[in-house]
Amino acid sequence: MGLTEEQIERYSRHIVLRQVGGVGQEKLLSSKVLIIGAGGLGSPAGLYLAAAGVGTIGIVDADKVELSNLHRQIIHHTADVGLEKVKSAEAKMRAINPDVTVRTYHRRLKADNIREIIKGYDFVIDGTDNFPAKFLINDACYFEKIPFSHAGVLEFCGQLMTVLPGETTCYRCIFNAPPPVGAVPSCSQAGVLGVLPGVIGSLQATEAIKYLLGIGKLLTDTLLTYDALEMEFRAVKVSRNPNCPLCGKEPRITELKDEKPPVCDLKKVE
Amino acid sequence: MKVIVNGTEADFVDGLTVRGLLSERNVKMPDMVSVELNGQVLKRVDFEKTVLKDGDKVEFLYFMGGGRWD
Numbered sequence: 001m002g003l004t005e006e007q008i009e010r011y012s013r014h015i016v017l018r019q020v021g022g023v024g025q026e027k028l029l030s031s032k033v034l035i036i037g038a039g040g041l042g043s044p045a046g047l048y049l050a051a052a053g054v055g056t057i058g059i060v061d062a063d064k065v066e067l068s069n070l071h072r073q074i075i076h077h078t079a080d081v082g083l084e085k086v087k088s089a090e091a092k093m094r095a096i097n098p099d100v101t102v103r104t105y106h107r108r109l110k111a112d113n114i115r116e117i118i119k120g121y122d123f124v125i126d127g128t129d130n131f132p133a134k135f136l137i138n139d140a141c142y143f144e145k146i147p148f149s150h151a152g153v154l155e156f157c158g159q160l161m162t163v164l165p166g167e168t169t170c171y172r173c174i175f176n177a178p179p180p181v182g183a184v185p186s187c188s189q190a191g192v193l194g195v196l197p198g199v200i201g202s203l204q205a206t207e208a209i210k211y212l213l214g215i216g217k218l219l220t221d222t223l224l225t226y227d228a229l230e231m232e233f234r235a236v237k238v239s240r241n242p243n244c245p246l247c248g249k250e251p252r253i254t255e256l257k258d259e260k261p262p263v264c265d266l267k268k269v270e
Numbered sequence: 271m272k273v274i275v276n277g278t279e280a281d282f283v284d285g286l287t288v289r290g291l292l293s294e295r296n297v298k299m300p301d302m303v304s305v306e307l308n309g310q311v312l313k314r315v316d317f318e319k320t321v322l323k324d325g326d327k328v329e330f331l332y333f334m335g336g337g338r339w340d
Contacts, residue, residue, distance in 0.1 A: 131333065131335050154332075157334065158334065159332075174331055175304050176304075223331060234276070236306070237309060238309075238331075239309055239310070243313065
């Protein structure tokens with residue numbers, strides 16, 4: 001393919017890295033990453049992956065930008081309120097780096113559409129905000145054999161793990177199924193420190209780039225947890241669970257299905 | 271007996287179960303926690319009958335979604 005002079009300058013601080021070089025940069029330019037959720041996690045991930053020159057970035061989100069998103073979803077600006085999140089995100093990624101092709105999917109992922117969307121991507125970033133979606137992504141990536149980065153955030157804490165389906169610990173190995181209805185503390189009002197998903201989403205982008213370049217050690221079989229109040233990172237070793245309903249010895253999940261979202265009743269929680 | 275919980279060692283009474291540890295640690299929503307004992311994820315139904323031993327390593331792994339459900 002070869003890099004243009006402008007690209008050599010744009011990516012010069014990558015190219016001087018021994019582990020990246022011109023070859024690595026070309027690899028990034030020919031790679032495809034899908035970001036599911038253009039929210040708190042997807043914002044930094046999208047911006048950094050675009051800036052890094054990941055050639056094709058898909059972005060999935062069914063929502064529109066709301067004012068209450070802006071304290072953490074830094075890919076969206078005040079003037080974007082009311083726009084489709086995928087369109088807002090596309091504009092910022094293209095503005096950062098016109099080398100990048102952005103594919104937008106303004107829809108909610110379901111068992112009957114997720115496989116056709118993720119197919120063909122080299123890596124998936126789970127930037128979703130709900131458990132049914134997280135399990136669906138885990139399962140779909142398992143069936144399509146696409147590596148992905150799982151992450152979650154709540155209040156002042158976050159966590160992430162990279163999954164190489166069929167090889168390393170998956171989300172269901174740790175969390176068998178979504179929490180039961182009524183167990184969830186709060187719904188749309190759950191708080192989160194704005195910068196928190198910025199930290200975690202940036203780590204997800206780091207994992208994507210490492211995977212695409214084939215460098216370093218991936219965050220597999222390890223759940224990295226971050227507590228911003230204590231300013232503490234912990235790498236908790238996890239291992240594949242023989243009882244995992246998806247990738248264990250006797251899998252019960254042999255096809256995709258939609259998990260039911262828990263009932264969201266804020267009054268009950270108060 | 272000494273048990274390492276989330277990386278920190280602490281003293282506990284003998285005979286404590288995983289379920290007991292969850293309440294001792296004031297885990298208000300045990301349904302939102304997966305428990306790993308010495309590197310293996312426990313089945314939820316085994317919390318009650320699993321008795322901890324001196325030197326055990328326990329990790330509480332929390333469900334974390336995001337700021338919003340839809």
